[in-house]
């Protein structure tokens with residue numbers, strides 16, 4: 001079993017001093033500060049040329065054996081949808097104004113959080129939610145790292161001017177655990193856990209360096225005992241000497257391996273309210289950080305899905321992106337006494353049910369009836 005004293009700053013430095021080469025990432029636009037930059041417009045065009053799989057392979061290479069960090073510029077081609085989602089977030093924040101907001105990294109008053117912004121925004125404005133989460137680039141990057149049937153959660157983080165920097169850390173799963181808990185998992189399990197999520201953030205405003213974009217230590221995800229190292233003074237000092245930051249434009253997104261050492265930066269601007277929709281994407285094989293009621297979301301957005309689908313506004317990738325995000329796309333866990341597989345090994349998923357409803361153009365009442373039956377037969 002691994003112990004704290006086996007940590008080696010020397011090994012860590014050796015890993016973090018690597019330098020990425022552009023020729024190893026031929027589909028990228030450029031590499032800046034060891035962060036690999038892609039152009040969303042180019043990615044969208046590649047779908048029609050069946051190059052998608054090559055992008056998936058390259059993205060996964062960055063996350064695993066590269067620096068661990070990718071920026072997709074123009075992640076949203078239509079920036080208006082960001083503004084409309086900002087209006088939805090503002091409405092949610094207003095409703096939650098008096099709630100004691102708990103944040104594990106910042107002192108009160110320096111930032112605002114919307115936990116489970118994913119479900120809250122779906123219930124607040126189905127139309128905006130559908131337009132936002134039908135983004136095919138979301139499914140591209142999620143599938144590249146997690147494979148199909150991934151799960152989406154989101155948390156909004158808004159940092160006001162003078163908002164302080166976070167301490168460096170790794171993210172969920174084991175980044176949220178104390179060292180004693182980390183040690184209760186064998187090293188191979190710690191290493192495996194970083195394969196279960198992908199951390200992302202969509203810039204909801206322009207984020208120049210002075211507003212404190214996230215500080216990253218490229219390659220640090222490769223340090224195997226890293227879940228035990230990030231609280232150690234010498235590792236923290238090295239992080240503060242060696243981190244990189246990159247500015248983002250509204251509608252750009254950044255994605256990173258959850259084991260990359262990182263920390264929200266200090267907002268040194270006078271008037272920029274830094275606003276990011278944090279996307280935490282989870283493998284179908286793991287427990288996400290937040291409970292999301294996907295039955296509730298599916299029912300709430302179905303009428304809009306049906307409308308958009310009938311108008312022919314979903315291409316194959318957009319439809320897959322919105323359905324994977326908003327419906328449970330995995331068959332398990334279920335109740336195998338009641339939820340029998342039909343002609344295959346796996347019972348029908350909520351995503352498959354929703355797809356059937358759209359193909360057969362079910363009315364809302366029929367969809368609701370079938371969704372309720374689906375929910376009932378999966379309960380224990």
Ligand SMILES: [Fe+2]
Pocket residue numbers: 169170171262
């Ligand atoms: Fe984090």
